[in-house]
Amino acid sequence: MAAVTLGSKAVGSIVKIKVEDALRDFIIVHQGNPDSNIYDASCNGTWVLQKDIFETHIWAEHPNSINIGYNEAQVRNYLETDWKNKMDSKIRAQIKRVKIPYFSYSAAFNTAPTLNSGTNGLSSSVFLLSPNELGGSKAEGAVLDCFASGLPEGRIAYLDGVLTDYWTRAPYYGGVLRTQVYYINAQGQQKPESYDHKFGIRPAFILPPDLYVNDSGEVVTNQPPTVPSSLTLPATIYGGKRVSISWGASTDPDGNLEGYALEYSTDNRWWALPYRGPDLSTTCTMPFGAETITFRVKAYDSEGAESAYRVSEPRTIINNTAPYAPASITVPEQVQGGGQLTVTWEAASDSDGDLSGYSLERQTDGGAWAEVYSGPELSFTDSITKGWETVAYRVRAYDTHGEYSPYASSEARTVNNNTPPEITCEATGDLGTKTGDFSVAYQVSDEEGDPVTVTELLDGAQLR
Numbered sequence: 001m002a003a004v005t006l007g008s009k010a011v012g013s014i015v016k017i018k019v020e021d022a023l024r025d026f027i028i029v030h031q032g033n034p035d036s037n038i039y040d041a042s043c044n045g046t047w048v049l050q051k052d053i054f055e056t057h058i059w060a061e062h063p064n065s066i067n068i069g070y071n072e073a074q075v076r077n078y079l080e081t082d083w084k085n086k087m088d089s090k091i092r093a094q095i096k097r098v099k100i101p102y103f104s105y106s107a108a109f110n111t112a113p114t115l116n117s118g119t120n121g122l123s124s125s126v127f128l129l130s131p132n133e134l135g136g137s138k139a140e141g142a143v144l145d146c147f148a149s150g151l152p153e154g155r156i157a158y159l160d161g162v163l164t165d166y167w168t169r170a171p172y173y174g175g176v177l178r179t180q181v182y183y184i185n186a187q188g189q190q191k192p193e194s195y196d197h198k199f200g201i202r203p204a205f206i207l208p209p210d211l212y213v214n215d216s217g218e219v220v221t222n223q224p225p226t227v228p229s230s231l232t233l234p235a236t237i238y239g240g241k242r243v244s245i246s247w248g249a250s251t252d253p254d255g256n257l258e259g260y261a262l263e264y265s266t267d268n269r270w271w272a273l274p275y276r277g278p279d280l281s282t283t284c285t286m287p288f289g290a291e292t293i294t295f296r297v298k299a300y301d302s303e304g305a306e307s308a309y310r311v312s313e314p315r316t317i318i319n320n321t322a323p324y325a326p327a328s329i330t331v332p333e334q335v336q337g338g339g340q341l342t343v344t345w346e347a348a349s350d351s352d353g354d355l356s357g358y359s360l361e362r363q364t365d366g367g368a369w370a371e372v373y374s375g376p377e378l379s380f381t382d383s384i385t386k387g388w389e390t391v392a393y394r395v396r397a398y399d400t401h402g403e404y405s406p407y408a409s410s411e412a413r414t415v416n417n418n419t420p421p422e423i424t425c426e427a428t429g430d431l432g433t434k435t436g437d438f439s440v441a442y443q444v445s446d447e448e449g450d451p452v453t454v455t456e457l458l459d460g461a462q463l464r
Contacts, residue, residue, distance in 0.1 A: 003212040003213060003214045003215070003220070003224045003305045003306060004212065004213055005209060005210055005211070005212060005213070006028075006046045006207055006208070006209050006210070006211040006212065006213055006219060007031060007046055007209025007210060008209075009028050009031075009046070009213060010028070011028055011029065011030060011031055011145045011146050012027065012028065012029075012146055013027075013028045014026070014027060014028075014051065014217065015028060015048065015213055015217055015218070015219050016216065016217045016218040016219065017048070017087065017088065017091055017218070017219050018087065018088035018091070018218075019054070019086050019087050019088075020086045023218060024050065024051075024052070024054075025050075025051040025052065026048040026049060026050055026051060026219075027048065027049050027050075027051050027146060028046060028047070028048055028146070029047045029048065029049045029129075029133075029144045029145070029146035029147070029204070030046075030047035030144040030145050030146060031046055031047070031145070031209065032044055032045075034047075034133070034141065034142040034143070034144055034145075035141075035142035037118070038101055038117045038118065038141060038142055039098075039099070039100070039101065039117070039118070039121065039141070039142070040098065040099035040118055040119050040121050042096060042097065042098040042099055042206075043096075043098045043099070043100065043206060045096050045098075045206040045207055045208055045209055046206065046207045046208070046209045046211075047144060047204065047205075047206050048204065048205060048206075048207060049129060049146075049202055049203075049204045050202045050203050050204070051157070052157060052158050052159065052202075053157050053158065053159035053164050053166050053200030053201065053202055054083070054200070054201055054202065054203060055159075055200070055201060056159070056164075056198040056199060056200050056201070057074075057075050057078060057167075057198060057199075057200075057201050058074060058075065058195070058196050058197065058198055059073055059074070059075045059167050059181045059195040059196070059197070059199070060072065060073040060074050060075065060181075060195040060196065061074060061195075061196050067105040067113065067171065067173070067179070068105060068171070068195070069102060069103050069104035069105050069113060069171055070102045070103065070104075070122065070127075070128070070169040070170070070171070071102060071104055071122050073169075073181075073195070075128065075167060075201060076124070076127065076128075076169075078201075079126040079127060079128070079201070079203055080124070080125060080126055083126060083201075083203055084125065084126050090220075090221045091207075091219060091221065093221075094207055094208060094211060094221055095125045095126065095205045095206070095207060096125070096205070096206045096207065096208065097123060097124070097125050098121075098123075098124060098125070098206050099118070099119060099120075099121030099122060099123055099124070100121050100122050100124050100127055100141070100169075101115065101116065101117035101118075101121050101122075101130070101140055101141045102115075102116055102121065102122040102130075102140065102169060103115055103116070103140060103170060103171055103173075104116055105171075112173055113171060113173050115139070115140060117141075125205060126203050126204070126205045127169060127203075127204055127205070128167055128168055128169035128201065128202070128203075128204065129141075129144070129168060129169065129202070129204050130168055130169050130170045131168045131170050131182050131184075131190045132170075133147070134147050134155050134168065134184060134190075135147030135148065135149065135150040135151070135154060135155065136150075136155075136168075136182075136184075136190040137190065138168075138170050138182060138190070140169075140170050151188070152187055152188030152189055153188050154188065155184050155188035156184075156186065156187070156188045157184070157200065157202055159200050163186035163187075164186060164199075164200045165183050165184065165185045165186055165191075165193075165199045165200060166183060166184055166199050166200035166201060166202050167181060167183050167199045167200070167201055168181070168182045168183060168184065168190075170182045171195070172192035179194050179195050179196070180192040180193060180194055180195065181193065181194075181195045183199050207219065212224060212305060214304055214305060215304075215306075220303065220305065222254055222256070222301065222303040222305050223252070223253040223254055223305065224252075224299075224300075224301065224305035224306055224307050225250040225251065225252040225257050225299035225300065225301055225305070225306070225307045226250045226251050226252070226299070226307055227250065227298070227299070227307045227308050227309070227310050228247040228248050228249070228250050228260060228297050228298070228299055228307070228310045229247075229248030229249060229250070229310075230247060230248035230310070231245075231246075231247045231248075231295060231296075231297055231310045231311075231312050232245070232246045232247065233245060233295060233312055233315060236318060237286055237293060237315050237316070237317050237318065238286065238317070238318050238319075238320060238401065239286050239287060239288035239289060239290065239317045239318065239319040239320075240285065240286065240287075240288035240319075241285065241286055242283050242284065242285050242286075243283065243284065243286055244281060244282075244283050245262060245275075245281065245282055245283070245284065245295060246280055246281035247260065247262070247280055247281070247297045247310065248280070249280060250299035250307055252299070252301050254301065254303075256301045256302040256303060257299060257301050258278070258300055258301050258302045259276060259277050259278045259279075259299070259300060260275075260276070260277070260278070260279070260280070260297055260298065260299050260300070261273060261275070261276045261297065261298050261300060261306075262274060262275040262276075262282060262284075262295065262296075262297045263295070263296050263297070264284075264293055264294065264295045264296075265293070265294050265296075266287055266290035266291075266292065266293050266317070267290050267291055267292055268292070268294075268314075271296070286317060287317075288319055289319055290317050290319075291316065291317060292314045292315065292316055292317060293314070293315055293317050294311065294312055294313070294314045294315070295311070295312040296309040296310065296311040296312065297309065297310050298310070318401065320352055320354070320399065320401045320403055321350070321351050321352050321403070322350075322399065322403035322404060322405050323348045323349065323350040323355050323397035323398065323399050323403070323404075323405040324348050324349050324350070324351075324397070324405055325348060325396060325397065325405040325406040325407060325408050326345045326346050326347065326348045326358070326395055326396070326397060326405070326408040327346040327348075327408065328345065328346050328408060329343065329344070329345040329346075329393060329394065329395050329408045329409065329410050330343065330344045330345065330410075331343050331391075331392075331393050331410040331411075331413055332413070333413065334416065335384055335391055335413045335414065335415045335416060336384060336415070336416050337384055337385065337386035337387060337388060337415045337416060337417035338384065338385070338386035338417075338419070339383075339384055340381055340382065340383050340384065341381070341382055341384060342379055342380070342381045342382075343360060343379065343380050343381075343382060343393050343395075343410075344378060344379040345358065345360075345378055345379070345395045345408060346378070346408075347378060348397035348405055350397070350399055352399065354399045354400040354401065355397060355398075355399055356376070356398055356399050356400045357374060357375050357376045357397070357398055358373070358374070358375065358376070358377070358378070358395055358396065358397050358398070359371055359373070359374045359395065359396055359397075359398060359404070360372055360373040360374075360380050360393060360394075360395045361393065361394050361395070361407075362382065362391060362392070362393055363391070363392045363393075363394075363412075364385075364388045364389075364390065364391050365388060365389050365390055366390065366412075369394065384415060386417050386419075387417060388415045388417075389414070389415055389417075390412040390413065390414055390415060391412065391413050391415055392409070392410055392411065392412040392413065393409070393410045394407040394408065394409040394410065395407065395408050396408070418448060418450075419446075419447040419448060421444055421445065421446040421450075421452045422444070422445050422446070422447075423442055423443070423444050423454075424442065424443050424445070425440065425441070425442035425443075426441065427440050427441075
């Protein structure tokens with residue numbers, strides 16, 4: 001699966017971010033600016049909140065026990081420095097500096113706090129959520145989408161598996177109660193408590209929505225490669241045969257493209273992975289018996305980010321079976337150099353009914369095979385070159401898809417390269433009626449100069 005953008009994740013989704021070298025769960029609590037009338041434009045992004053309580057911490061400590069706002073709270077400084085530095089450095093660098101609404105106090109004793117919002121908000125990177133952002137009742141910020149139901153159970157959180165109280169960023173103003181802050185108790189209810197009390201903290205921050213979330217749910221700064229630019233298949237795909245598949249190169253914004261993964265699915269079933277590596281092509285054997293096949297290819301980089309797939313249209317698989325071999329081949333026992341011979345073979349059969357013809361090959365003197373005939377006939381007359389010592393033949397059938405049967409082969413035949421003697425005679429044809437003695441002159445020659453024996457016949461009777 002390819003990485004998806006953080007901004008495309010649904011509110012309530014869990015993503016993982018590394019803190020203290022361990023991946024921890026964070027909830028996407030809002031996408032975008034909760035309310036442009038209250039929040040500065042910098043707050044437009046993906047809001048995340050740690051799912052579990054990270055640790056306990058005092059909200060503030062002040063020797064004079066006076067009212068203080070979140071801008072003066074020690075917990076704010078802790079989140080902005082110590083806790084933030086526990087994060088993965090790449091994600092830490094991506095956290096947005098935003099202006100959040102907050103209450104501040106004047107120096108005057110027992111005065112009501114001032115709500116600062118919009119461009120007057122508090123510049124922050126990591127912060128606590130307010131009761132209102134958590135679906136509570138204080139008018140500090142807007143309700144985030146994850147807590148729109150307002151139900152207390154949506155606000156509960158755990159520390160080491162135990163339901164635990166945790167701080168918000170809103171001070172409580174109650175006249176003489178100058179040192180109290182709202183927290184969320186173990187039942188998800190909003191309560192005030194002295195700010196030097198130790199409660200849990202759930203860090204929140206806003207990330208750019210164009211960051212990516214990988215298959216493991218981890219937020220990463222690495223961007224995935226682009227989709228391979230093309231995917232090329234052969235014109236015809238045969239079941240049981242090897243085919244060559246190629247694809248166009250991808251690019252990677254981070255320069256860490258590592259390779260490609262090619263997959264195929266037959267008859268819209270599961271996906272098989274015949275290739276994973278750096279090349280732009282591969283060969284693989286097609287399954288026999290399936291009706292259709294679809295290919296797809298994606299790119300991946302060294303950090304595991306993947307592109308979307310380039311997907312082919314479904315292609316029909318031709319499940320063709322080769323013909324059976326001809327049952328026999330017949331070659332004359334006597335082979336005369338300089339003469340001709342006729343080779344015959346029995347017809348082959350084809351289970352697909354698409355037999356097309358036969359290929360006859362000849363081998364001379366134990367050398368290479370060469371095709372001497374291709375066509376539909378069951379015989380072929382071949383010319384034998386004088387000087388060959390041996391000759392052998394083999395034949396195979398082929399079908400309309402170019403599939404060949406096994407061979408039917410002959411034994412090698414010895415070539416007789418001796419030329420028969422030649423008799424020349426001036427008298428030819430019928431000599432007519434003879435009543436007395438007569439003679440016929442003739443000459444006998446032999447190309448090789450071998451001794452020659454002549455047999456003379458008259459009307460079928462041997463004279464000598």
